[in-house]
Amino acid sequence: MRSNFSLLVRKADHVFKTSSTAIPFLISHASPPVVAQDGWAVNYNSKSVCTLKGSALTMECTYTPPSGHSVQKAFWTKELVTSGSEPPDLLDDPEYRGRVQYLGDDHRDCTLRFKTVTEKDQSKYYFTFITDKPGGNYQGADGVDLSVTDLQVEVPERVIEGDNVSLTCKTSCSLTVRPTFNWYRNGSSLSSSNDSLHLQSVSSDNKDRYHCGLLGQNSPEVTLNVRYGPKSVSVSISPSGEIVEGSSVNLTCSSDANPPVQNYTWFKGASSVGKGETYTMNNISSVDSGEYKCRSSNEHGQKLSEALTLNVLYPPKNISVSVSPSGKIVEGSSVTLTCSSDSVSPVEYHWFKGTSSVGKGETYMMKKISSVNRGEYKCRSSNKHGEKLSEALTLNVLCEYIHVFVEYPSNIM
Known part of the structure; x- marks a missing residue:
């Protein structure tokens, strides 16, 4: 992209020394441009230029020496003449050598081209020319103020899940040319071509990487920091x-x-x-x-x-023994003792009469019970975490009634 920059020269009282003689150096301070005294002119199109770091830049300008003057030297410099010394030629600066080219001529064109702009190039630049006549030394004093920027993607400070989000491709100064932006997600090009990328209803699962590009230059990648409530609890x-x-x-x-x-x-x-x-x-x-x-x-x-x-x-708890049927136990009947306990683990049961083991299992049955079955019965409930003995249950066995019939002789009566 080529741009025209204009600024006029008029006579001033500054001089600089050449190798042998002192001759006046004329400086222009005209703005807006007008035809300078005696026809001297340096024309810049703009006082400021904003361009991308790493891009190429052409700064076009034109100049007019007065009639009868032959231009001996034309060059750009970063130094505004404030004394009688000739300012340094930009092309002699090691920082610019090989990257900057003067495309102008010796009578009108003063175009300067940067092959690759760096951050250090941000400065003010002045075009200067020297003719073969005494006092024929002139500088366009307003110069061109060059600002160098890079690309950054601006993300909203707070992004909440479900929000619609706009990403903005930003520069630190307003680019001189009207740009066409490119947007990328995970390295793949997107259809948006302006400075904003609009995302609908963002999700917390969005781990995508975004960057923007312009004139062959790319911004750093950014990701979305999506805020959301607890999940997967x-x-x-x-x-x-x-x-x-x-x-x-x-x-x-x-x-x-x-x-x-x-x-x-x-x-x-x-x-x-x-x-x-x-x-x-x-x-x-x-x-x-x-x-x-x-x-x-x-x-x-x-x-x-x-x-x-x-x-x-836990070990068995709340061990107890119950008897069925309840009530009086009479010889010859059948009796069932049942052990119960509180345990979440499998339980084994052992039955004791006094200190003697008499059986296993949750129930202990005695058929045709007799007086020898009288006594105290206990149940021991055990699991792999421990064991516990129940309180004693006393079993009383009652004798059957013996019906005796006595027949007396009739003569006794």
Whole structure:
């Protein structure tokens, strides 16, 4: 893209020294451009140019020496003449050598071309020419102010899941040429060609990389920092495996959220039992068995986990013995003793009369009971976590009634 830059010269009192003589150096301060005194002129189209770092730039200008003057030297410089010294030629500067080319001529064209613009090129530039006549040394004093920018993608400070989001391709100065932008997602080109890219209803799963491009230059890639409420809330237990009464247990709540979860609340059934990412139960007992849930929350919402069922294992409790039928036990009848206990683990039962083992199983049956079966009976309930003996049940066996019929002789009467 070629642009015209204009600024006029008029006579001034500044001089610079050549190798042998001092001759006046005329500086223009005219704005807007007008024809300078005696026909001297340097014309820039604009006082400022904004271009991309890494791009090529052509700064066109024209100049007019007065009639009868032959231009001996024409060059660009970064130095505004304020003394009698000749300013340095830009092409002699090592920073510019090989990257900058003077495309002008010795009578009208003063075009300067940058093959590749760098950040260090940001400066003000002045065109200067020297003729063969005394006092024929002139500079377009307003110069061209070159600003160098790069591309950046501007992302909204807060992006919440479900929002419509606009990404903007930004420069630090307003580009001189009207640009056509290119947008890319994960390296693939998108259809948008202006400075904004519009995204509909963004998701927390959006991990895409975006960048914009212009005139062969590309911005750094950006990703969206999408904020959202807790997801995938779950509860884990430590230690894993069987939980035995008397041990310690940690329940840990985990979730996916941005920003991270700020509050955790624990529930057993419908009752709140604690707060924090971890809920610890020391010296756990059977009353701690039940369903536990964790509720995670941040500024964008809250979510409840699925229930974790906690089964606390323990030795048998509440051992008792019952007798059937109830009531009086008479010799010759049948009796069943039943042992019951509280246990979540499989239980074995042993029966004792006094200190002697008399049977196994949940029930102990005695048929045609007799007086020898009288005594105290106990049941021992056991599982792999321990055992317990019931209280004694005393069994009293009653004798059958003996019906005696006495027949007296009739003569006794």
